[in-house]
Amino acid sequence: MSLLRQVTAIKAEDRALAIDVKRALVDGLYTPFKSLVVGAVSGAIISGAAALRSGDPSFAFVAAAIVIVGAGRIAVARIYIRNRPAVSRNHETWEFFYAAGGFAFAALLGLCAFLAITRSDDVALQVITASTAIGYGAGISGRNAGRPFLAIGQLLLSSLPLSLGMFVAGDGSHMALGTVIILFAYGMIDITLSIREIVVTALVTTREKAALAESFKAQADLFDIALNNMSHGLCMFDTRGRLKVWNRRFLEISGLDPSRVVVGASARGLFGESQAEIETASGQRRPLLGAFEQANAALAEGSLVVRLPEDRFISLVQRRTAEAEAVVIYEDITERKRDEARINRMARYDELTGLYNRSSFRQQIDEALELARRRSGHFAIHLLDLDRFKAINDTKGHPAGDRLLQLVADRLRTVVNGANSASRIGGDEFVIIQNGVGSPDEAGALAHGIVRLLEEPFEIDGSPVRIGASVGTALAPEHADDGDRLLKCADIALYAAKADGRSTYRIFQQEMEAETQARHAIEMGLRTALANDEFELLYQPLIDLGTGRVARCEALLRWRHPTRGYVSPLEFIHVAEETGLILPIGDWVLNEACREARNWPVEVGVAVNLSPVQFNNPSLSLQVVNALQRSGLPANRLELEVTESVTLDGNEHTLTTIDQLQSLGIHLSLDDFGTGYSSLSYLKKYPFDTLKIDRSFVNELNAAADSVAIIRAVVGMGKSLGMTIVVEGVETEEQLAILKAEGCDLGQGYLFSRPISAGAIRTVMADGSGMIRSAA
Secondary structure, three states, rough: OOHHHHHHHHHHHHOOOOOHHHHHHHHHHHHHHHHHHHHHHHHHOOOOOOHHHHHHHHHHHHHHHHHHHHHHHHHHHHHHHHHHHHHHHHHHHHHHHHHHHHHHHHHHHHHHHHHHHOOOHHHHHHHHHHHHHHHHHHHHHHHOOOOOHHHHHHHHHHHHHHHHHHHHHHHHHHHHHHHHHHHHHHHHHHHHHHHHOOOOOHHHHHHHHHHHHHHHHHHHHHEEEEEEEEOEEEEEOOOOOOEEEEEHHHHHOOOOOHHOHHHEHHHHHHHHHHHHHHHHHOOOOOOOOOOOHHHHHHHOOOOEEEHHHHHEEEEEEEOOOOOOEEEEEEOOOHHHHHHHHHHHHHHHHHHOOOOOOHHHHHHHHHHHHHHHHOOOOHHHEEEEOOOOHHHHHHHHHHHHHHHHHHHHHHHHHHHHOOOOEEOOOOOOEEEEEEOOOOHHHHHHHHHHHHHHHHHHOEEEOOEEEEEEEEEEEEEEEEOOOOHHHHHHHHHHHHHHHHHOOOOEEEEEEEHHHHHHHHHHHHHHHHHOOOOOOOOOEEEEEEEEOOOOOEEEEEEEEEEOOOOOOOOOHHHHHHHHHHHHHHHHHHHHHHHHHHHHOOOOOOEEEEEEHHHHHHHHHOOOOHHHHHHHHHHHOOOOHEEEEHHHHEEEOOOOOHHHHHHHHOOHHHOOEEEOOOOOOOOOOHHOOOOOOEEEEOHHHHOOOOOHHHHHHHHHHHHHHHHHHHOOEEOOOOOOOHHHHHHHHOOOOOOOOOOOOEOOOOOHHHHEEEEEEEEOOOOO
């Protein structure tokens, strides 16, 4: 390639150079500061000597110019070096400053040599100036090769004037020297270009290596950041079991002293130190991790889980690299283990009470059946249902209901020994498995104990609460030899216990199944009876014992079954209560009774019985208001009869409901007084308008003198509280006479009238007197 093509190619390459490479090349113009100073001083000395030796003013002018330019170049170089980091960013400006000074200085040296050849015959002067010009050009060719255009320019400006002087001198020897100088310049240009290529290549290579090193460092930093911010611990061993890499989390999990964890540490040594730390923390001088070989074998198979003191669990997983080096990953799985334990507990235990849940119960009953088969053994299950839980839950709220369930569970734990178990299988349903039962009496004893245990009051929010429980008991294998059938037998016995008045227990008997089927048939019939208009109301008068007139009539529900005929309330009312169907049925009774009473004389009222389930319904007051509005019946003609059971809780809901109803002008009657949990405190706490004495006391008036005394006491107590006294079950004239003598206000019974239809009662009202018979 010709020199011109080289120069042209270099010009194109120079434009493509990276900025930092160009800055480095410009930096190379100034940073050999001493050589620049030496060149300036040498040029000043030579030109000054030439001026003194020749005495020619031209030399003096050139010498002065060289001194000025040289000093300026030194000053600019000094400024650049002092402010190097900042000024290097403007490399093009500083390259221009250098080029201006360098070209001027080289041209002045060339001019000095030209004057010496052409204006002086002093050979010594000619040799000195020519040598300086040639030497400067040669030196610059190497020094500034990185910026070849500057180097070539300075070379030509210092050498071509000398060559021109040789040709101007005219003789052959000078012309020959002039030609040699041109050839010298050509050769130096070639050298400059070669050096430039070497310098630029070196700079580019250095830059690439630096960039590569920086990239490697950045990657190493990122790797280090990632490694030390892993949630898992990690360490890597070479094929000889020597430690190569580890992270901070490894140190935290292993508990090793960081000063002992170094490159080259053996896996066996680290294992021993870690085991010593664990033994110290646990106080147990035994190999918790097992022998090194055992742990290593477990890791070789894939993973190892280690239990540390304070119930910490660490998982170790080993992987082999392509070079057969071992990477061990440590993970603290303590929380995962705890979550698994919680999930396992949730799967087996009831979250609220801590007892076994339905799933665990099924597993336990299957195990008990299998054990009984193998050993020819016997066991019992006791299915129990809380009698009044729904009322408590509705009136006191779900938190109180939850607390009650927890207290029940605590009591059940006291009757469960190591051989038995208690489970909660539904809202307020519990079941106890009693293993090793020798006889039905033994099972009955435990069932009886459960009933008595749950009869005792519970304290909820500072108030005593009574609930009671009904228990159904089934024996295996006497009653069934599979879990589903056994539970069904217990369920049938439970319904029998409820039908017998609750707060009792029953052991399964085969005839109970027929009763259960009959109950189921009643339930199915009740679900359609209201829509099919199968219900009707009969009315039984309550007679004023002083006047013999009808004071009010009690509405009594009857069910005309399409196939069975009339069904007794004793058969279907408790089923309606248990299923919740009593709510829509009771609402119908209330509306129908008010509608019918609207047709009676204004002095005659109507009495409607309320189930405890209805009374605990938060919407009761609204339902009563709606019934009165639809019928147009005045509130003071409506009396609602409730049993003593609604007062057992003594809660704010009961008082609030009574206050709401009485504020409407409605009368409240305490029905069947003396048959339940009778208490004088109930009469004082709850302001009932009417006290209704149960028929059982009236039936014994003729045979038991104490019955008269009881009635006399109740009448006296009720009247002292301002209550109207009603007796039911009056069937004879003798009974009537006694009751009138004791001061009873109203009487009800077959002596006056059986329950009669709405049409019949209207006929009685229409006769003008409202008299059933004379009570005088």
